[in-house]
Amino acid sequence: MMQPVKFSLLFFLLSCFVISCKWLSKDEEKPIAKAYDKYLYLKDLEGVVPKNVHGNDSASMVLAFIDQWQHEQVMQHQAETNVNIDNQAIQNQLETYKRSLIRFQYEQKLILQKLDTVVSDQEIQKYYQENKDNFQLKKPILKASYIKLPANAPKIAMVKKLFTSKDIRDADLLEKYCFKYSPNFSLMDTTWHYTEELAQIFPIDKLGENNFDNLNRIFEISENNTLYLIILRDSKFRDSLSPIAFEKENIKNLILNQKKLALINQMEKEVFDEAQKNNELEIYDK
Template identity: 25%
Template sequence: MKLALGLATASLFLCACTEVPEATTDDPVLARVHQRELHLSEMEGMFPPQASRADSTVIIEAFANRWARDAVLLWESEQNAPSDLNLDRLVRDYRASLVRSSYEEQLVSAKLDSTISQQELEAYYEATKEQYQLEKPIVRCLFVRVPYPTPEESRLQELWNNGKPQDTAALADYTRSYAEVALLNDSAWYGLDEVAQQLPEGTLTPDNVNSKREFSQQDGTHRYYFRLFELKPRKEIAPLSYVEEQARRAILHTRKREVLERTREEIFEREARRNNITFFSPDNWEL
């Protein structure tokens, strides 16, 4: 009811505000390109409930303009289509592809086991790790960026220097309150460029990172703390923890392909047993 009311209202606006190419009807024509026409009914659901006359006019004009551009291109394409273009076959093939893809998605959803054990993940990584060469350096580190002047600076300095487990927890509490950036997981890997972007330009680079394993510095707006634990340069094999999600996706992709291939074969064999598949000898072929 609301949609019909919206169209009726828009129709009134159209009659009042634009030139209608034909006598006013319940479904006025908005635009025409050669023999194709755009009718108001095709815009059902596009008008907000409280649209004003001006709003509806803008919506109609914008949609009609886009429609006309598409329709002109379609007409031009039809005029220049190759004489041997088999549209019926293209449409049939495209429909078959959509139907098959939809069914394959159902099969994957129903049959794919997405559980990946740590043992399987590690085995896959060991077998394929040569493909996980790093494209950029990565680091295990601690990094904190806080505003300057620094809130409770002496406390932060003490917590940063001590490195005791209880102080690590306290440091995390401090950074939740004051830090703009805090990387405190010493087992996590980060792209060196990602960390460097949080520092003044040129502070940390692939060329100087080994000589700047630990430092703190400040500029006019921030204070920075950095501690390097491990560096893996470009072209080394990435550690599993850094590529874990990528490896998991690869495992699931392989499983998906196997599910589809196995199911296709099962369906083929079933229909062959039911005598629903027939191959004809070359004598029957018309070449």
């Protein structure tokens, strides 16, 4: 094996070849690395180093590529040495995989050309009603409004009053206040969230699940010189029926998958019937 200094020099020169794209046919045939009876050639490095990478960085990338290649060859050699290779079995598996891959690509092309991807609200509602047992919550979900403020933010009492008000003018005043003082707020979010999503925004774990049904009241949490004002607008507990709004995208995907299967099954029947019609299929007597 070459000394590290020679390796470094070789890798630098190789990277220069890659970057400049000055590939000489005689150099392409010279091996630059070996593992058992396998050789890596200069031409095998084409595309390894991006054109905008130069100097030591390019040399490092070439070195990493060669190192990875040798590791792969060592593991392959180890596997081939310690396994009784059944070439026919491997060939059968390759043929099976090839057939599956060709069929998969054909099915994907068929889906792109013919699948109706529009799923109506009526379809979603029907699926939800017929499969309610499949939409039981495994953990709580919440609708929450929140305001994040510095601990020294002014007029907190006024903010809390505006936060619980149903007057449109108060909502407008509160929004203007939040734009001025709050780094993060959501006053009327109607989206359902898992608690771990909300935990990325405010310390919801400090509320406790026993408070999740205390709706439309302000929870006040102070943490790290920050004040959080939180109102839970709605909640659903684990083992309860998940709201359709929360499951809408999931149901849409489920319906689309059903449509895909139906389209593929229809295609299979049509092509099989056509093959029978054209006498392309026969069963011989033994």
